[in-house]
Amino acid sequence: MSSATSIDMMKNNPRFMVAVLFLCLFLKTHVCHGADRISGNQTLTSDQTIVSAGEIFELGFFKPGNSSKYYIGMWYKQISKQTIVWVANREAPVSDKTSSVLRISDDGNLVLLNGSQIPVWSTNVSSSTASSSVRAVLGDEGNLVLEEDGGGSNSSRILWQSIDHPAHTWLPGSKLGYNNRTKENQRLISWKNSEDPAPGLYSLELEASTKSYLILWNRTQRYWSSGPWNGHIFEWVPEMRLNYIYDFKFVENENESYFIYSLYDNSPTSRFVMDVSGQIKQQNWMGNDWILFWSQPRKQCEVYALCGSYGSCNEKSLPFCNCLTGFEPNSQTKWDLNDYSDGCRRKTPLACESNGSVSNGERDKFLPMPTMLLPNHSVKAGSAAQCESTCLNNCSCTAYSLNDNDCLIWIGDFLDLEQLSEDDGTGRTFYVRLAASELPNPKKKNGVVIGVAVGSAVGISVFLCLIVFVILRRRKKILKPGKTVEGSLMAYDYRYLQNATKNFSEKLGGGGFGSVFKGTLPDQTVIAVKQLESVSQGEKQFRTEVSTIGTIQHVNLVRLRGFCSEGAKRLLVYDYMSNGSLDSHIFREKTSNLLDWKTRYQIALGTARGLYYLHEKCRDCIIHCDIKPENILLDSQFIPKVADFGLAKLVGRDFSRVLTTMRGTRGYLAPEWISGVAITAKADVFSFGMMLFEFVSGRRNSEQSEDGKVKFFPSWAASVIIDGGDVLSLLDPSLERNADVEEITRVCRVACWCIQDDENRRPTMGQIVQILERVIDVNQPPVPRSLQVFVDDQENVIFYTESSSSQSSQTRSNTSTASSQAKSTTSSKNSLS
Numbered sequence: 001m002s003s004a005t006s007i008d009m010m011k012n013n014p015r016f017m018v019a020v021l022f023l024c025l026f027l028k029t030h031v032c033h034g035a036d037r038i039s040g041n042q043t044l045t046s047d048q049t050i051v052s053a054g055e056i057f058e059l060g061f062f063k064p065g066n067s068s069k070y071y072i073g074m075w076y077k078q079i080s081k082q083t084i085v086w087v088a089n090r091e092a093p094v095s096d097k098t099s100s101v102l103r104i105s106d107d108g109n110l111v112l113l114n115g116s117q118i119p120v121w122s123t124n125v126s127s128s129t130a131s132s133s134v135r136a137v138l139g140d141e142g143n144l145v146l147e148e149d150g151g152g153s154n155s156s157r158i159l160w161q162s163i164d165h166p167a168h169t170w171l172p173g174s175k176l177g178y179n180n181r182t183k184e185n186q187r188l189i190s191w192k193n194s195e196d197p198a199p200g201l202y203s204l205e206l207e208a209s210t211k212s213y214l215i216l217w218n219r220t221q222r223y224w225s226s227g228p229w230n231g232h233i234f235e236w237v238p239e240m241r242l243n244y245i246y247d248f249k250f251v252e253n254e255n256e257s258y259f260i261y262s263l264y265d266n267s268p269t270s271r272f273v274m275d276v277s278g279q280i281k282q283q284n285w286m287g288n289d290w291i292l293f294w295s296q297p298r299k300q301c302e303v304y305a306l307c308g309s310y311g312s313c314n315e316k317s318l319p320f321c322n323c324l325t326g327f328e329p330n331s332q333t334k335w336d337l338n339d340y341s342d343g344c345r346r347k348t349p350l351a352c353e354s355n356g357s358v359s360n361g362e363r364d365k366f367l368p369m370p371t372m373l374l375p376n377h378s379v380k381a382g383s384a385a386q387c388e389s390t391c392l393n394n395c396s397c398t399a400y401s402l403n404d405n406d407c408l409i410w411i412g413d414f415l416d417l418e419q420l421s422e423d424d425g426t427g428r429t430f431y432v433r434l435a436a437s438e439l440p441n442p443k444k445k446n447g448v449v450i451g452v453a454v455g456s457a458v459g460i461s462v463f464l465c466l467i468v469f470v471i472l473r474r475r476k477k478i479l480k481p482g483k484t485v486e487g488s489l490m491a492y493d494y495r496y497l498q499n500a501t502k503n504f505s506e507k508l509g510g511g512g513f514g515s516v517f518k519g520t521l522p523d524q525t526v527i528a529v530k531q532l533e534s535v536s537q538g539e540k541q542f543r544t545e546v547s548t549i550g551t552i553q554h555v556n557l558v559r560l561r562g563f564c565s566e567g568a569k570r571l572l573v574y575d576y577m578s579n580g581s582l583d584s585h586i587f588r589e590k591t592s593n594l595l596d597w598k599t600r601y602q603i604a605l606g607t608a609r610g611l612y613y614l615h616e617k618c619r620d621c622i623i624h625c626d627i628k629p630e631n632i633l634l635d636s637q638f639i640p641k642v643a644d645f646g647l648a649k650l651v652g653r654d655f656s657r658v659l660t661t662m663r664g665t666r667g668y669l670a671p672e673w674i675s676g677v678a679i680t681a682k683a684d685v686f687s688f689g690m691m692l693f694e695f696v697s698g699r700r701n702s703e704q705s706e707d708g709k710v711k712f713f714p715s716w717a718a719s720v721i722i723d724g725g726d727v728l729s730l731l732d733p734s735l736e737r738n739a740d741v742e743e744i745t746r747v748c749r750v751a752c753w754c755i756q757d758d759e760n761r762r763p764t765m766g767q768i769v770q771i772l773e774r775v776i777d778v779n780q781p782p783v784p785r786s787l788q789v790f791v792d793d794q795e796n797v798i799f800y801t802e803s804s805s806s807q808s809s810q811t812r813s814n815t816s817t818a819s820s821q822a823k824s825t826t827s828s829k830n831s832l833s
């Protein structure tokens with residue numbers, strides 16, 4: 001803070017500046033405020049910092065989180081949330097910053113001396129240069145350079161630079177690769193945890209022989225690879241095709257191989273981080289926070305050994321790691337800092353380990369854990385029938401599972417157990433060995449049954465009375481579901497919803513945010529209850545968000561009736577839509593109704609109106625972020641209602657995590673989702689356009705044709721429209737050419753405008769409504785560039801624009817020319833109508 005003020009004063013007050021300069025000359029030993037270098041016999045200590053010339057980066061002492069230790073670090077000068085990009089003494093912290101100093105040593109190295117004047121860190125270069133001719137300069141690209149005057153002239157020699165020794169962050173302009181002369185590999189290495197910058201278990205490095213980047217655990221075990229460089233992209237990172245904000249280069253010669261990237265001028269501040277989560281993450285600063293745009297491995301649970309031994313990973317819970325029943329973290333402190341690597345330990349030793357001296361003498365038991373992804377390194381052990389006893393009789397056996405007719409057992413600790421969601425068909429039941437006392441008590445569970453048995457023995461009349469009593473009590477409860485919170489929004493009891501949905505027995509569907517169940521209220525109103533998954537928000541924030549969503553009411557939006565927030569449970573209660581979601585009608589699953597063209601047109605219009613309301617008519621503009629046929633519901637009159645709006649915000653800011661865990665969504669995602677710029681309402685416009693094409697064709701844009709080749713429907717439709725071809729040939733064959741040619745043309749044209757790469761060229765939802773209402777006309781669209789379909793490892797469908805030239809920068813400049821034209825000559829409105 002004080003340095004910022006003094007800089008301002010320096011700028012505004014020349015006299016003050018002269019005074020400061022004079023002071024600097026006079027004292028000599030300390031670094032000046034605002035200086036970009038440590039030179040000669042200057043020192044940096046305590047709260048002093050150096051700042052790069054353009055005020056981009058700052059370097060000085062810092063303390064991570066609640067840690068008591070200090071490090072020399074580099075961070076962004078202008079970003080309010082201190083974000084460390086480089087740490088000098090990762091493994092050698094100092095306990096006090098006032099007595100520690102960073103200075104140029106007599107042998108010309110930059111050294112950090114602790115309170116006892118003992119060097120704890122050094123640049124460690126061998127140069128016999130006098131300290132007076134050496135300086136350490138912090139550059140605007142985030143590089144601390146130790147340089148030496150080159151004998152009189154203005155040239156200087158670089159002795160050492162921090163970008164050759166990256167920590168956990170990879171900044172634009174810095175190399176990450178392999179030096180074939182020194183045989184040194186530069187690695188990005190994660191911090192141990194959020195409060196300890198010491199090198200952790202996860203690292204990213206180049207494997208020069210395959211030209212691939214790998215993420216390794218403990219520098220040895222690989223769990224992710226970028227795939228080989230093919231001249232344009234890394235094979236398994238097809239997102240790189242969309243070079244909107246980065247200019248990537250892979251350089252290889254006899255001296256070194258490396259990868260380097262730079263940002264275009266107007267790109268947001270961006271960085272790659274090898275995160276403590278074991279994922280490589282690309283984050284962009286969006287004015288008030290870092291927003292995640294890309295990460296690999298995409299699933300958190302794919303990180304090797306993330307939860308340690310006896311931990312279980314669950315992609316849909318926060319935190320991701322939990323100790324198995326009967327186990328507790330080895331180190332609660334680290335666990336709380338999201339460092340799970342130490343794993344878990346038994347609360348109670350196994351009976352077999354206790355040499356039979358357990359007090360109650362009970363043998364160990366097995367706890368079944370359904371729908372698990374099994375850990376590796378199992379051993380096949382005889383027949384399935386004897387699996388349990390085989391394991392029980394060998395004290396080193398910690399778990400077993402049955403796989404078809406095989407018995408698999410695990411000897412000793414196991415890693416990478418993953419809890420899958422209930423409907424995942426690949427899950428298996430995993431039986432964990434526990435001391436008998438750690439198993440959940442089965443007697444409690446059967447309490448009611450035992451009670452009933454006893455009751456019937458005593459007398460049936462008593463039993464009947466009991467039932468009547470229970471029913472009466474339930475009735476009473478049902479009559480009091482909760483309180484009205486805001487407007488018409490109800491706060492429901494969990495038990496009440498449990499009853500209404502018959503204990504969540506009738507599942508209507510599952511989305512990215514959780515499963516939906518059908519329920520019936522006592523007054524016979526049918527409702528849909530959504531059980532939210534992985535909500536990271538606290539109760540208060542949740543209620544605030546929910547009441548905001550509750551105030552949003554429109555005939556084309558699904559109405560939120562109420563919610564439930566009890567303990568960790570978060571549920572939303574909606575009106576029930578008797579005709580289900582649009583996908584089942586459009587894509588004709590089983591016996592669903594065939595929607596005629598008129599209905600489809602009305603659905604398109606209604607959906608557009610609903611989105612227009614969300615974007616422009618609510619108090620806060622809401623971007624839906626997940627427009628697709630699954631999220632358009634139909635009531636009994638086939639009036640479309642947009643569902644799931646506002647949920648991205650409810651679940652948390654990290655949209656990308658939410659989205660990437662949703663299957664099949666990506667076919668509707670606008671390119672900017674992957675490219676890393678801020679998301680605007682135009683992202684919904686893109687998805688809506690994709691959906692319009694599907695209204696016409698009656699099949700998914702991503703569907704493959706019979707010969708296995710993908711014909712991208714939007715491009716084909718555009719060419720038919722533009723060439724004045726047979727418009728009715730585009731129509732869903734089930735409609736047997738029964739449709740209005742003018743309407744199909746109108747829908748296809750507006751859809752083409754919607755899926756333009758450049759969001760400035762896409763219409764607003766308001767314009768789309770007017771076009772569909774025939775208030776305004778729509779021009780002949782440009783042909784959408786042929787998109788490439790890519791199905792990734794999680795069966796997400798992603799579309800990529802095929803770059804017209806091999807040079808990404810050229811693609812880029814084409815796009816920006818188009819958008820600047822749109823801005824300067826005709827506004828995007830004019831070009832539309």
Ligand SMILES: *[C@@H]1O[C@H](CO)[C@@H](O)[C@H](O)[C@H]1NC(C)=O
Nearest residue numbers: 028039040041042131132133
């Ligand atoms: C550094 O300090 C020494 C004495 O301690 C002095 O002789 C020398 O001139 C100083 N160098 C600079 C660059 O100020």
Ligand SMILES: *[C@@H]1O[C@H](CO)[C@@H](O)[C@H](O)[C@H]1NC(C)=O
Nearest residue numbers: 064065066067194195336337
């Ligand atoms: C630091 O500790 C306090 C109290 O123990 C806690 O509330 C706070 O969240 C901690 N801060 C961080 C960054 O961990």
Ligand SMILES: *[C@@H]1O[C@H](CO)[C@@H](O)[C@H](O)[C@H]1NC(C)=O
Nearest residue numbers: 094095114115116117118120
């Ligand atoms: C400085 O480092 C040395 C060696 O690691 C250590 O013995 C000494 O206690 C440290 N001094 C302070 C003040 O931390």
Ligand SMILES: *[C@@H]1O[C@H](CO)[C@@H](O)[C@H](O)[C@H]1NC(C)=O
Nearest residue numbers: 119120121122123124125126
């Ligand atoms: C400096 O280099 C020497 C050998 O070149 C090495 O033994 C020492 O550990 C290094 N010190 C640091 C702090 O890197």
Ligand SMILES: *[C@@H]1O[C@H](CO)[C@@H](O)[C@H](O)[C@H]1NC(C)=O
Nearest residue numbers: 150151152153154155156157
């Ligand atoms: C540095 O010297 C070179 C010639 O050696 C000259 O071209 C260049 O302009 C000089 N730069 C500055 C900043 O003086």
Ligand SMILES: *[C@@H]1O[C@H](CO)[C@@H](O)[C@H](O)[C@H]1NC(C)=O
Nearest residue numbers: 201217218219220305341342
């Ligand atoms: C990582 O590997 C080293 C040997 O290379 C080993 O000593 C260490 O125990 C390993 N760390 C963990 C957490 O397994």
Ligand SMILES: *[C@@H]1O[C@H](CO)[C@@H](O)[C@H](O)[C@H]1NC(C)=O
Nearest residue numbers: 180181252253254255256257
């Ligand atoms: C690396 O250097 C060796 C000689 O030290 C050379 O044979 C080899 O071709 C170099 N590798 C590359 C990729 O140029």
Ligand SMILES: *[C@@H]1O[C@H](CO)[C@@H](O)[C@H](O)[C@H]1NC(C)=O
Nearest residue numbers: 180181251252253254255256
């Ligand atoms: C490799 O290094 C040598 C010696 O420094 C240099 O002469 C040569 O030009 C370098 N090659 C490339 C391709 O940079």
Ligand SMILES: *[C@@H]1O[C@H](CO)[C@@H](O)[C@H](O)[C@H]1NC(C)=O
Nearest residue numbers: 349350352353354355356357
């Ligand atoms: C079981 O006995 C062995 C030696 O007989 C001893 O080393 C071990 O600690 C005992 N285990 C327990 C849990 O008491």
Ligand SMILES: *[C@@H]1O[C@H](CO)[C@@H](O)[C@H](O)[C@H]1NC(C)=O
Nearest residue numbers: 221222223304375376377416
């Ligand atoms: C674990 O097993 C899975 C599936 O069998 C395999 O893909 C993966 O590479 C294995 N991991 C290790 C570390 O062996």
Ligand SMILES: *[C@@H]1O[C@H](CO)[C@@H](O)[C@H](O)[C@H]1NC(C)=O
Nearest residue numbers: 379381393394395396397411
């Ligand atoms: C337990 O099973 C493992 C794997 O089959 C075997 O190596 C080990 O010897 C067995 N231990 C005992 C005590 O039977």
